Amino acid sequence: MKSYTINEINDVLKGELVGHTTQQITGPEELKKATNTQITFIGSTKYIKQWADSKACAVIVNDNLTLEHKENCAIIKVKNADLAMAKVLELFNPESPEFEVDIHPTAVIHKSATIGNGCKIGANCYIGKDVVLGNNVILYPNVCVFDETTIGDFTIVWSGTVIRERCIIGSHCIFHTNVSIGADGFGYRPSDDGRGLTKIPQIGNVIIGHYVEIGANSCVDRAKFSSTIVGDGCKIDNLVQIAHNSIMGRSCIMAGHSGLAGSVTLGDGVIIGGSASIKDHTTIHSGATVGAGSGVMGDVAAGQTVLGYPAQEAREMLKQWVAMKRLGKS
Template identity: 80%
Template sequence: MAAYTITDINNILKGELIGHTDQHIDGPEELLNAKCNHITFIGSNKYAKLWAESKACAAIINNNLTVEPSDNRALIKVKNADLAMAKLLELFNPETPGFETDIHPTAVIDKTATIGNSCKIGANCYVGKNVVLGNHVILYPNVCVFDETTIGNNSIVWSGTVIRERCIIGSYCIFHTNVSIGADGFGYRPSDNGKGLVKIPQIGNVIIGDYVEIGANSCVDRAKFSSTIIGNGCKIDNLVQIAHNSVMGQFCIMAGHSGLAGSVTLGDGVIIGGSASIKDHTTIESGATVGAGSGVMNNVKAGETVLGYPAQNARDMLKQWVAVRRFMKNQ
């Protein structure tokens, strides 16, 4: 792994260098786990007090914090330590697994498929009829892309992912291991005689915009009719469920174990906390936030934060929790 001087790193981050260290830095690390060859990060006063205990030779800190350098230990002050950390992690990011051949001989590619320039297709992949891969698409081993699906330029699909028929995937997307795109939506109705369930055919597809990232073992189901839609720039964590006919606006975030039931609509910039559940046919307007573990049963207004089960306005819910706590203390 490459090593850098504190000056090299500050030239990349363009921060304010305070103090100096002659130690070469060969990686980032958490404050209390860092060694003398590490750089660390301080984003709040909660962690600033741990600087004195840390063995790191340098730290990237928010410029509104009061932290002092020490002997052979330097600070780089920046506007946002989290964003600076992202730049630094790119610098130390190891190379991804390579390909000995662009298209592995065990890959099965239908003769009607269109493969763009400089694509890489790993061992045991399947690419179906009339599939279109844009330029620089990477399919890691054991990916299946079924008939009439389109994947845009520079998208990366990791092993075990299955993309069902007729899906439309944008450019610069990343699908991590074992993602399911375009499986049947969950639709059943009781039979006329009341003795069984009738499966509702799901004949739509999934449309995913550009720069979308979907975490491992997450599922995006195809629509009953029309399309399940994920807008540009959405980021979806591991183990997330997005049901049939849901529509996500641009730059939404869904944390792990959260889920949208059928026909949910999210505006732009909506944040869904971990393990939150959204009832079917619910609309959450742009800029709203759903707290972790919440259950949304009704529409949420733009910019509102909701908490609880069932979810309510965050301030109202916190007042209720305080009232209940006081009541319990007085019993």
């Protein structure tokens, strides 16, 4: 089991250490559940009242908050307790599953594929024709990478993920379990005889930048033509849908159950809340935020926050909600 002294932890955080604890710290935990060998954190005034009853031997706290000192308990003051706790979690992060051999004998690898140095390929993986894996790529068991796909250095792909043909994946990405990259976009039109639907071929691909993380059971569909693009540094939650020909800028965030319809464009740093849905051929400009559960039917200006269904500028929507609440009381 990993354990650290309070000084070893603060050497990483470089905060202001107030008080001291002689306990070896065995891990982080939330305020109410922490034991006397664990460290916790407080990033908001609403949690200060819980500190009195917490058994934690150490706490990371925003430097604008004041806590009561306790015996044999240390306080580390930092600018941002959430970011500091992320560093502590990294210290205690368990090791990833081990590979007994770098390339499992049950993996099927086409003779034309190029496998970089230090790659690890788990049981029952499939790697198709002309696939290129960069250095130190990790494919956990039961991953499929189809023909002519390229995956950059240090990318990690967890079990059940399928990466379809001709996709281009950057370096240092993480795809969690059962991600789908490059499946056909959803394109149909009524048939000439009016008795059914005609499938529109989807002949493009998916391009994913560097340092992208995609959560479990999320889908990024291939383009009808050209490419569906996910920019560098984007973070995508579980159960997210990114439809054909959508383009995401750098460092966008999409929370769980949200979705982009076809040909949506996101600028840099856009935040999409959980269960929000974005209409096709819509542009959400850089720095904008879409609130959870919202339905965006038109373009959103840079830096704007929108809420509701259909989504409107946040302050205007809040005024409408207040007015409706008052009507209900009249």
